[in-house]
Amino acid sequence: MVKLFQVKGKFLMGEKMQPFVKELKSDSEKSAAEAIYSELGSKHNTPRNKIKIDEIKAVEG
Numbered sequence: 001m002v003k004l005f006q007v008k009g010k011f012l013m014g015e016k017m018q019p020f021v022k023e024l025k026s027d028s029e030k031s032a033a034e035a036i037y038s039e040l041g042s043k044h045n046t047p048r049n050k051i052k053i054d055e056i057k058a059v060e061g
Contacts, residue, residue, distance in 0.1 A: 004059045005032040011040050012050035029056045 002025050010017040020040070026032035033056060037048050 002027060005029065006055075006057055006059045007032055007036050007053060008055045009036070009051065009053040011044065011046050011052070013044060013046070017052075023059060032056055 005024060005026050007022050007024070008020070010019045012018075022036060022039075024032060024035055026035060033053055036053060037051055040046050040051050041048060
């Protein structure tokens with residue numbers, strides 16, 4: 001079943017850690033985390049070890 005997840009964290013952009021909050025549809029928390037790593041890595045050319053996910057939670061909606 002597809003759920004809506006809110007993912008909070010930060011990633012390295014240049015020399016500063018940039019906070020982010022994203023909402024996305026996914027099957028599980030694990031696949032939501034993978035989608036965040038993929039999206040931020042692709043958009044900002046940021047390696048996975050420079051992306052820190054602080055919280056993933058299911059959201060009503």
